[in-house]
Amino acid sequence: MFKFLKVLVKNILQGPATEAFPLQPAKTPDRFRGRVTLNPDLCVGCGICSHVCSGDAIRIIPNEEKTGYHYTVWYNSCCLCGSCTYYCPTKAITMTNNWHNSHKQDDKFKMAEHHFIPYLKCDGCGAPIRLLPPHLATRIYAHSPVDIEKIIRLCPSCRQIATAERQGELNESNPE
Amino acid sequence: MSFLNNIATKSPWLFRINAGSCNGCDVELATTAFIPRFDVERLGCKYCGSPRHADIVLITGPLTLKIKDQVLKVWNEIPEPKVTVAVGICPISGGVFKGGHSIEGPIDRYLPVDVNVPGCPPRPQAIMEGILLAKEIWLKRIEEAERKGVRHVQIS
Known part of the structure; x- marks a missing residue:
């Protein structure tokens, strides 16, 4: 009969199930697939990442003098599938667990990672x-x-x- | 009336428009509200059934050809000042459907978008961040409207 009291006490001790997210940082797993990041030292410019990218978020364009290439990832087109990190032969492109992507419309085209990678x-x-x-x-x-x-x-x-x-x-x- | 306004500005009501979404972002939007772990309703936000009651509109999906007119119609029914939030990469850039034969988006070709929440789908917490950003913008717009002496409810 007094089973409910047990549940009540348990619930009181447990505390609320709600995360205090906007006031405190939310718990994020280490392997969470957030925005991608490129290590420009390891990139060899093979282009497999932009080939497999399902959201067409990665663009690799050589510059006019052919002294290097521009590497751009636009987060607003990235579907966080992780294909680029899977296929990258040198593991230059990796995913971080940063999911703080909400932004105002003015910053829409600033939500990108850009590197100029020179050729040797x-x-x-x-x-x-x-x-x-x-x-x-x-x-x-x-x-x-x-x-x-x-x-x-x-x-x-x-x-x-x-x-x-x-x-x-x-x-x-x-x-x- | 100012008393009512003071109460109302604590709680923007949300409205969802599905502009041809795959339903992933809609599930996340439902999760944001109905799972106690995230619970967007403690921020004063509440999903409403009618566009005429809404303050913040959350749009998902890449805006397909078939649904475009209906989306614009519903969006126009939402009274000013409204804030438009694009949830997911589809309304922002077209996402994985970019360049499809039936895709009219990105949505900012047709509607003035205020906040973008990229992700495929975005995390519930990311959606909450977006809603908080939208709330800021919404409060600013209300202040502006009050300064100019514009009536809040203007249904076309």
């Missing part, structure tokens, strides 16, 4: 390249005796030539 020159032929991130290079060349510092500064075709030369030297020194 290939040590072999001078073609514009982006540096292969060292952590990726150590994984790719884990089982081959190459100087990673040198090979990451080459463009893909020069890297191919370097590999062929290395293989040729190996074959000559050990003909069997």
Whole structure:
């Protein structure tokens, strides 16, 4: 009969279920998919993120002098699916758990992240390249005796030539 | 009358318009109000059934061709001063439906939007932030209207 008293006391001790959100910060899980952010040092400009972006939020445009490219993410078109972070080969683009996106209409086009990412020159032929991130290079060349510092500064075709030369030297020194 | 005005400015009433939404944002809007954890009603906001009672209008969806006229009709029935909030990325930019054959949006081509709440769908807390922003704008507009001596209710 007095079961309800038990429930009552429990509820009083438990406190309200409502979060005190506007007065206190809301609880956000660490892996919450909020706005994306780019680490411009790791970006190689392959464009897979803008290719898989379902909301068409990412734009990569090379500048006129071909010295670099403009990388823009517009949060107002991002559907927070996380495809870009999944497909990014260098994990340059990641999601933060920042969901404070509400803004007034005047700021509509300011809700974007913009980076200008400059190209480097290939040590072999001078073609514009982006540096292969060292952590990726150590994984790719884990089982081959190459100087990673040198090979990451080459463009893909020069890297191919370097590999062929290395293989040729190996074959000559050990003909069997 | 000033007593009534003082009470009324504590609680803007909300109205939802679905402009061809996938229903995700509508579910989040319902969650914001009806789940005790978020509970937008403790901020004085309340969903109302008639556009003529509304102060803040929340629009979801990319504004499809088929629903455009009805949305504009309902929006025009809301008395001034009203604040328009675009909830989700669809009304703001077209979102994932951008460039579709039946999409007339983004919604600010047709309506003056005041607050944007991007997300697909936005978190209930993000919607609450947007509503608070809208409330600020709404209070400012009421003050302006009072200074100019305009009557609040003007139904076209």
